[in-house]
Amino acid sequence: SIDGQRLWSSLMAMAEIGPTANGGSCRLALSEEDAAGRRLLIEWCEAIGCTLRVDRVGNLFIRRPGKRDDLDPVATGSHLDTQPKGGRFDGILGVLAGLEVFRTLHDQGIVTERPLELVVWTNEEGSRFAPAMVASGAFAGEFSEEYTLARTDRDGVTLGQALAASGFAGEMPVGEPRLASFFELHIEQGPVLEEEKEAIGVVTGVQGMRWFDVTLRGQPAHAGPTPMTYRRDALAAAARLIDRLQAHALADISGGTKVTFGCLEIDSPSRNVIPGEVRLTVDLRHVVEAELDALEARFDRELAALTEAFGVETASERIWASPVVNFDAGCIDAVERAARAQGVPYRRMMSGAGHDAVYVSRVAPTSMIFIPCRDGISHNEAEYATPEHCALGAQVLLDAMLERANT
Amino acid sequence: SIDGQRLWSSLMAMAEIGPTANGGSCRLALSEEDAAGRRLLIEWCEAIGCTLRVDRVGNLFIRRPGKRDDLDPVATGSHLDTQPKGGRFDGILGVLAGLEVFRTLHDQGIVTERPLELVVWTNEEGSRFAPAMVASGAFAGEFSEEYTLARTDRDGVTLGQALAASGFAGEMPVGEPRLASFFELHIEQGPVLEEEKEAIGVVTGVQGMRWFDVTLRGQPAHAGPTPMTYRRDALAAAARLIDRLQAHALADISGGTKVTFGCLEIDSPSRNVIPGEVRLTVDLRHVVEAELDALEARFDRELAALTEAFGVETASERIWASPVVNFDAGCIDAVERAARAQGVPYRRMMSGAGHDAVYVSRVAPTSMIFIPCRDGISHNEAEYATPEHCALGAQVLLDAMLERANT
Ligand SMILES: NC(=O)NCCC(=O)O
Numbered sequence: 089s090i091d092g093q094r095l096w097s098s099l100m101a102m103a104e105i106g107p108t109a110n111g112g113s114c115r116l117a118l119s120e121e122d123a124a125g126r127r128l129l130i131e132w133c134e135a136i137g138c139t140l141r142v143d144r145v146g147n148l149f150i151r152r153p154g155k156r157d158d159l160d161p162v163a164t165g166s167h168l169d170t171q172p173k174g175g176r177f178d179g180i181l182g183v184l185a186g187l188e189v190f191r192t193l194h195d196q197g198i199v200t201e202r203p204l205e206l207v208v209w210t211n212e213e214g215s216r217f218a219p220a221m222v223a224s225g226a227f228a229g230e231f232s233e234e235y236t237l238a239r240t241d242r243d244g245v246t247l248g249q250a251l252a253a254s255g256f257a258g259e260m261p262v263g264e265p266r267l268a269s270f271f272e273l274h275i276e277q278g279p280v281l282e283e284e285k286e287a288i289g290v291v292t293g294v295q296g297m298r299w300f301d302v303t304l305r306g307q308p309a310h311a312g313p314t315p316m317t318y319r320r321d322a323l324a325a326a327a328r329l330i331d332r333l334q335a336h337a338l339a340d341i342s343g344g345t346k347v348t349f350g351c352l353e354i355d356s357p358s359r360n361v362i363p364g365e366v367r368l369t370v371d372l373r374h375v376v377e378a379e380l381d382a383l384e385a386r387f388d389r390e391l392a393a394l395t396e397a398f399g400v401e402t403a404s405e406r407i408w409a410s411p412v413v414n415f416d417a418g419c420i421d422a423v424e425r426a427a428r429a430q431g432v433p434y435r436r437m438m439s440g441a442g443h444d445a446v447y448v449s450r451v452a453p454t455s456m457i458f459i460p461c462r463d464g465i466s467h468n469e470a471e472y473a474t475p476e477h478c479a480l481g482a483q484v485l486l487d488a489m490l491e492r493a494n495t
Numbered sequence: 496s497i498d499g500q501r502l503w504s505s506l507m508a509m510a511e512i513g514p515t516a517n518g519g520s521c522r523l524a525l526s527e528e529d530a531a532g533r534r535l536l537i538e539w540c541e542a543i544g545c546t547l548r549v550d551r552v553g554n555l556f557i558r559r560p561g562k563r564d565d566l567d568p569v570a571t572g573s574h575l576d577t578q579p580k581g582g583r584f585d586g587i588l589g590v591l592a593g594l595e596v597f598r599t600l601h602d603q604g605i606v607t608e609r610p611l612e613l614v615v616w617t618n619e620e621g622s623r624f625a626p627a628m629v630a631s632g633a634f635a636g637e638f639s640e641e642y643t644l645a646r647t648d649r650d651g652v653t654l655g656q657a658l659a660a661s662g663f664a665g666e667m668p669v670g671e672p673r674l675a676s677f678f679e680l681h682i683e684q685g686p687v688l689e690e691e692k693e694a695i696g697v698v699t700g701v702q703g704m705r706w707f708d709v710t711l712r713g714q715p716a717h718a719g720p721t722p723m724t725y726r727r728d729a730l731a732a733a734a735r736l737i738d739r740l741q742a743h744a745l746a747d748i749s750g751g752t753k754v755t756f757g758c759l760e761i762d763s764p765s766r767n768v769i770p771g772e773v774r775l776t777v778d779l780r781h782v783v784e785a786e787l788d789a790l791e792a793r794f795d796r797e798l799a800a801l802t803e804a805f806g807v808e809t810a811s812e813r814i815w816a817s818p819v820v821n822f823d824a825g826c827i828d829a830v831e832r833a834a835r836a837q838g839v840p841y842r843r844m845m846s847g848a849g850h851d852a853v854y855v856s857r858v859a860p861t862s863m864i865f866i867p868c869r870d871g872i873s874h875n876e877a878e879y880a881t882p883e884h885c886a887l888g889a890q891v892l893l894d895a896m897l898e899r900a901n902t
């Protein structure tokens with residue numbers, strides 16, 4: 089069985105690449121730090137006889153041979169990129185738990201029927217390049233190779249350029265290889281398991297999410313002599329939008345509605361200038377697709393109302409929509425059996441965050457395993473999961489993969 | 496009398512230094528562009544026999560000798576620095592109208608009893624270095640030389656460093672020379688004169704203003720799995736503050752209350768991260784000092800309420816307070832007589848914007864002259880005043896200065 093201490097050591101070693109002031113990590117997708125993290129993983133995997141292939145959007149496929157290499161592999165994996173002030177577990181745990189599965193099998197001289205594959209997906213976070221999960225999306229046929237490589241960061245660098253600079257632009261056509269099944273271990277990134285004192289989440293699907301880029305255009309003017317009634321204040325308009333949608337989401341006592349404004353920028357800001365233009369991002373989520381439609385309609389109405397109330401022009405572009413996902417019943421059951429075998433409390437649950445498994449599930453039977461994280465906090469340097477929970481998650485992953493790889 | 500065409504040509508020539516995409520100017524205080532603008536002015540003034548002195552905070556004093564140079568000079572002036580996307584008139588008109596006064600007297604061989612002084616005040620806008628009007632404030636004893644030179648821009652450059660780099664760090668002690676009186680011509684920067692079809696504003700004083708730096712500290716967390724009720728969203732809190740104070744100001748039907756949030760920044764923004772920390776600036780103004788006190792108290796209450804409503808810690812620092820100013824009755828009357836002599840409609844009015852005249856009025860009898868600006872718009876590339884209004888304003892300035900310089 090899994091060596092929890094070894095898994096923890098590899099997590100802590102990875103966290104030393106791109107460390108942040110308060111104990112987190114910063115490895116933005118395809119940055120020098122992200123590339124260094126990938127090189128460390130590859131070194132570890134090659135030391136135990138695995139081989140690497142890289143596809144044209146930079147996804148890494150690390151293979152452990154099986155008895156029957158003509159069969160499609162059973163795969164696991166996640167991502168190594170982080171948020172600007174990210175944690176040490178989000179994505180990384182899923183990758184390094186896959187490494188730990190390989191190391192455990194290696195130590196015990198076990199060769200599975202099917203080959204195994206550890207996958208590192210490019211740019212999962214969506215922080216440097218939007219949308220999130222773009223390279224697993226390309227793998228699953230949701231985004232074309234061209235679209236994926238043309239994603240642009242704030243400095244105007246394309247994903248393709250960053251990929252070339254990182255040394256991870258591969259040759260394998262996007263979409264290869266076919267996977268027999270896919271399991272992804274991840275921290276929950278929310279508070280449910282911890283609150284309910286459960287050790288494993290058997291993930292049955294993922295809530296739907298939609299991303300928007302919004303621009304509000306008013307009129308810059310002097311803060312002093314411009315009467316309140318004359319103003320066309322783009323920031324006051326943005327504040328109204330945020331406050332209204334925040335109240336709307338809070339009013340949903342089911343807790344299903346989620347609204348987040350992560351970025352907001354004023355054009356040419358100055359203390360004594362009424363903001364003339366504001367750009368902001370909107371993230372809408374819901375576990376029920378029809379409710380997500382209703383939420384988007386509400387957002388559209390609140391946005392439209394700003395024109396009359398504040399004299400601003402509004403523009404909104406939906407840059408990404410990921411529908412509600414339901415995972416494969418067989419894979420869910422395999423995870424549930426593995427969790428039950430550990431004798432720990434677990435629950436079936438939906439994921440609030442998007443994961444590469446969302447897109448992979450379109451082309452391979454898929455499910456996920458969650459472990460609790462402290463205070464439900466993630467996308468934060470303080471993100472933490474205990475060594476025991478990490479080891480338990482890796483053990484459930486090993487067992488579910490073995491079941492699938494030997495049948 | 497004034498040569499309106501010459502004045503207009505010098506305005507347009509100055510606007511070519513640091514031009515912006517949409518017909519405005521960008522000459523941030525003590526930038527290379529600001530220095531180039533100052534050099535052009537000095538060249539023009541020296542060509543008509545004026546002499547330059549520079550004080551230790553970079554204020555320029557350009558003297559036209561009188562018959563009795565033992566008497567204190569009658570002064571005019573304003574500033575040449577602009578907002579990041581500023582206009583061609585704010586400040587510049589007051590300086591170049593002073594130049595036009597000198598040129599007109601020079602052409603006609605007139606020598607006044609008292610000497611005349613054209614002053615260019617450093618960093619009036621407050622955009623690069625806060626507070627605004629810092630160098631006229633230093634001249635008037637409101638700020639020490641040390642405090643003034645230690646003001647810091649966003650890149651950490653001090654005003655003193657920028658001054659040295661610009662070549663305008665002078666030798667004259669701050670506070671010299673003593674001024675017999677001071678007149679400042681400026682565009683109104685608001686809509687009143689245009690709306691009322693009046694050509695001149697006889698400015699009787701300036702509304703009070705207070706500037707604050709505010710920090711809201713919540714908890715960054717993942718936009719997907721974090722329940723709305725768990726969040727400590729610093730941007731949602733900022734939005735509530737802005738929306739509440741905006742509504743409060745709009746509810747004052749007297750129009751006296753003004754509230755502006757010019758800058759807002761999220762720490763480490765990312766689309767799918769709940770903002771953990773937001774910094775914003777607040778600008779509060781009122782024509783009545785006691786009402787400004789009440790407005791600040793209201794602001795404090797709304798800020799304090801965010802802690803319970805959003806779980807954020809709040810910190811607010813008042814970085815500047817400029818009390819309501821009433822100008823000198825004699826100088827106001829001189830301007831009114833000069834306006835009346837032109838036979839144009841004029842009104843007595845308060846200024847909504849701060850001006851260098853605010854601080855100068857503490858050490859010398861002072862008043863101001865306003866002309867209309869199109870749609871009341873200022874701090875905006877589209878800022879515009881007609882050549883006729885510019886010439887009219889300069890004429891009123893000339894007449895008021897002559898009255899004071901010959902008695
Ligand atoms: N797991 C994760 O942080 N994914 C990023 C996509 C999202 O915002 O849910």
Ligand SMILES: NC(=O)NCCC(=O)O
Nearest residue numbers: 312360619620627848849
């Ligand atoms: N005139 C002018 O724009 N002054 C800047 C100070 C203020 O914000 O009022």
